[in-house]
Amino acid sequence: MTAILQTMRVVLRLGTGISFLVLIGAVTVQVVGRSFIGSSPVWTEELTRFALLYLAGFGTGLALFTGDLVNVDLVSESLPGRLPWSLRLISALVVLGSCLLLLAPAWRFTRIGAMQTSPAMGVSMLYVHGSVLLLLLMLALAAGLRIAGMLTGATDGKPENLVGESE
Numbered sequence: 001m002t003a004i005l006q007t008m009r010v011v012l013r014l015g016t017g018i019s020f021l022v023l024i025g026a027v028t029v030q031v032v033g034r035s036f037i038g039s040s041p042v043w044t045e046e047l048t049r050f051a052l053l054y055l056a057g058f059g060t061g062l063a064l065f066t067g068d069l070v071n072v073d074l075v076s077e078s079l080p081g082r083l084p085w086s087l088r089l090i091s092a093l094v095v096l097g098s099c100l101l102l103l104a105p106a107w108r109f110t111r112i113g114a115m116q117t118s119p120a121m122g123v124s125m126l127y128v129h130g131s132v133l134l135l136l137l138m139l140a141l142a143a144g145l146r147i148a149g150m151l152t153g154a155t156d157g158k159p160e161n162l163v164g165e166s167e
Helices: 002-037 043-066 083-113 125-152
Strands: none
Touching (some): 043 125
């Protein structure tokens, strides 16, 4: 279980990092083009948006693992006994359920993208619309792995980075 969790973290970090690098590259081309040439290539606008969508797609699952996702646990973590653990499990189940509920509509949305092409880059919108599906899949996978880890005892469900803890 630990190896699966570690692999998932690596994949999410790589996806987030690559998306961020593409975003930085596209914005740099835009800034240089507008500052020194007078205009930037049209495709940089689209690429920036696409990279931002994939950054969210990979980053949301990663944020669930690391604890960087917004979470109000002031009350729940101060409860006695196994109540905090139970609430973390219920929270992960709700996230997983919500993602599973939205997968079918996201798949339909992605299929619609297959019939469209982006105007500036000429890329199938399947890849762009697929970022929504990616977000839901990564978040569902992260929540599912958290649930499995909690039920097998591999993890207590607490995020990696808790405020106030030193590394």
